[in-house]
Amino acid sequence: MTDTPKQQLKETDRLPSSAWVRFLRSYGPTPNNLTLFDEYVLGALSRAKVQPIHLSTPWLEKMALHIDSKAPGSLLIAGTAGDGKTYHCRSLWAHIGGAPKVWAETGSVKEHRLTDGRLAVFIKDLSEFNGEESDLPLQRLEKSVLGKDDSEVVILAANHGQLLDRLRDLERRQGRDHPLRKPLQECFLQTGPPPDRLAVFDLSRTTSRETIDEISKVVAGHAEWDNCLHCSLKTTGKVCPIDENRRRLLGESDGGQLVRRLGDLIEVARLNGLHLPVRDLLALCSNMILGYADPKGAKENLMTCADVPKIQENGQISKASIYSNAFGANLPKRRISQRPIFLAMASFGVGEETTNAADGLLVYGKDDLKLQTDFERLVALDPIYGATVEFRTAQDGYLEGHEGARLEGNFSEFLEMLEAQRRRLYFTLPEAEPGYPHWSMTAFRFAGDYLAAIESLKGKKSVSENTRGRIARGLNRVMTGLLLENADRIFIASSGGFTQSRVSVLCDHETPARRQGGVGMAIRLDEETGRPQLDVSLSPGPGNSVAFDLTPIRYEFLSRVAEGSLPASFSNECLEDLLAFKAKLLRMAEIVRKGGSDSYDDDLGEDTSALTLNFIDIEPGGRGFTRPVTVRLPA
Incomplete structure (x- = not known):
């Protein structure tokens, strides 16, 4: 039943931020995902009567400059779902003087006459055209770009894959190779320039650490939160979890460490090849502030101001932990699977990954004299989401319970609390904390070194x-x-044949781990991807090296193997990637030997009846060396 205006007025007076919180909640991971549509956001703003969320739009400025420059041809706004294509389209419409009322009218094509006489044709979203309906807008684009018709400038918004699919369909039906498809495909893959007379603005290339930093500040620092100063939920020492979470996201209690570490996770996910659109990052920040782990306490696991009094009364504020909300721990698994951002965050395993030291601190820290200082400093210091009354009670029950009860799994609630504490530790452990490195709470334990290596390469310095x-x-x-x-x-070793043997004791070639005189391994920054790249040169001069793209997961794999893990126990995909790299190096070694440009060779000398093989032996301590063995060949 809908609240009456009188009831709404009372709620607004008593909970002055309620309209804003309801609007922010619509950005969260709700089942209906209404903010998938730019039009819904406009309607929600009108109903809530709150100030909108304004993010910087560097691409919009470039688009406007392109239109204002009177450059011939048309403009493509490309990206994936949630990148803000429709938003940029609407904003560009407003920039050229288009009426908001016209934009809001039904219809996917909007036209506006520019001051220079050209007709600006806005195609809001190619997905709104079914099948052959898209032929007409694509023909107008083709006429402008390929036909060099300067009477119109077409502004087309489209998903990468959808646009390419429509062009392939045109090719099939028209029996020709569409001249725009291949150049656009190469442009989207970042391997080629855009077609002539078509300015391509690919919004999928914009998400980064800076994006989540901006969104968190804009959401948590929004002017509408000022109304909380007069809210009854904060009187007489009460803790409002919504206000608490937004203050922590704003960095008031940790100098911004939470957002920096959130940015680290977003950056690692991006460097692993995952694109997280702005819409997903808005959903993440909304969930961090409003998330609640019990659907009985908050509908759809997202709080409104009206939910807070009951949460305070029941003493269950800890279920709103911003640290757990960051990983979608408050959401049902089905809803997590529907949002790439929460799948990405869950992939780090924070809450499940841990160390003996961290769990020892959380379980025994309050009683163990050696750990008490650390426990007070790292856990008890936070009475809201750290050493809460509920946690201490469950901890006592776990420690005082008999061994049989623990083995029977009667302490599942405490074990869930442990997971929540591990998530909190990832965000709150001080930098370079002795004994408790925060990356050890994730599945990417060496990610800190990986990110540090990128920063060194950006600064034109060597990696450590x-x-x-x-x-x-x-x-x-x-x-x-x-x-x-x-x-x-x-x-660079083989097993003496073309088998897939994982143990290779014959050294075909060896090279320094640091580039010297044009030979050896160099670690460079790939400017296109932003990732480190291994470049192993087997001989001076061009064409004698093999490159390997070092993603975060590949670096983690190599690091785990270097520290003693078995290759097949971590990632078969990574192992196959490394074995493919090895195969390329073996082929390069053969090319270098046949070219006579390397000092290491199968030394036949003048005696063709003998073959020298270099076996790899291991000294005590694990250091390998090559041992030549001469094999006599039968006459």
Whole structure:
């Protein structure tokens, strides 16, 4: 039943931020996902009568400059779902003087006469045209771009895949190769320039650490939160979880550490090849502030102001933990699977990953004299989401319960609380905390070194020797299948044939782990992807090297192997990638030998009845070395 205006007035007086919170909630991971549509946002703003969320739009400024420059041709706004294509389209319409009322009218094509006489044709979203209906707007685009018709400038918004699919369909029905499809495909893959007379603005290339930093500040620092100063939910020492979470997201209690570490996760996900659109990052921030782990306490696991009094009364504020909300722990698994951002956050395993030291602190810290200081400093200091009354009670029950009860799993509630505490520790552990490195609470335990290596390369500096040595050890162990400790050289080994043997003891070639005189391994920054790239050169001069794209998961794989993990126990996909890299190096080694440009060779000498093979042996301590063995061939 809909509230009467009188009831709404009372709620607004008593809970002055309620309209804003309801609007922000619509950005969250609700089942209906209404903010998938730009039109819904406009309607919601009108109903809520709140100020909108304004984000910087650097692409919009470039689009406006392009239109204002009177450059010939048309404009394509490309991206994936949630990148803001329709928003940019609408904003550009407003920039050229288009009437908001006309934009709001039904119809997917909007036209506006520019001051220079050209007709601006806005195609709001290609997905609104079914099948052959898209022929007409694509023909107008083709006429402008390929036909060099300057009477119109077409502004087309479209998903990458959808646009390419429509162009392929045109090719099939018209029996020709569409001249725009291949150039656009290469442009989307970042391997080619855009077609002539078509300015391409690809919004999918914009999401980064800076994006989540801006969104968190804009959402948590929005002017509508000022109304909370007069809210009854904060009187007499009460804690409002909504206000608490937005203050923590704003960085008031930790100097912004929470958002920096959130940015680290977003950056690792991006470098692993995952694109997270602005819409998803807005959903993440909304969920961090409004998320609640009990649907009985908050409908659809997202709080409104009206939910808070009951949550306060029941003493269950900890279920609103911003640290758990960041990983979607408040959401049903089905809803997590519907949003790439929460799948990405869950993939880090925060809450499940841990160390003996961290769990020892959380379980025994309050009683163990050696851990009490750390417990007070790292856990008890936070009475809202850390050492809460509920946590201490469950902890006492776990410690005082008999062993049989623990084995029977009667302490599932405490174990769930442990997961929540691990998530909190990831965000709250101080930098370089001795004994409790925060990356150890994730599945990417070496991600900190990986990100540090990128920063070094951006600053035109070498990566640390620890990182370089770990990469070399990992490569050696994958290429040979032996537990080698060498960090100064790389062995390119085979098993003596073309088998898929994982253990290779014949060294075809060895090269320094640091580039010297044009030979050896160099670690460079790929400007296109932003990732480090291994470049292993087997001989001076161009054309004698093999490159390997070092993604975060590949670096994690090499690091785990370097520290003693078995290759097949972490990621078969990573192992196959490394073995393919090894195969390329073996082929390059053969090319270099046949070209006579390398000092290492199968030394037949003048005696063609003998063959020298280099076997890899291991000294005590794990250091590998090559041992030549001469084999006599039958006459």
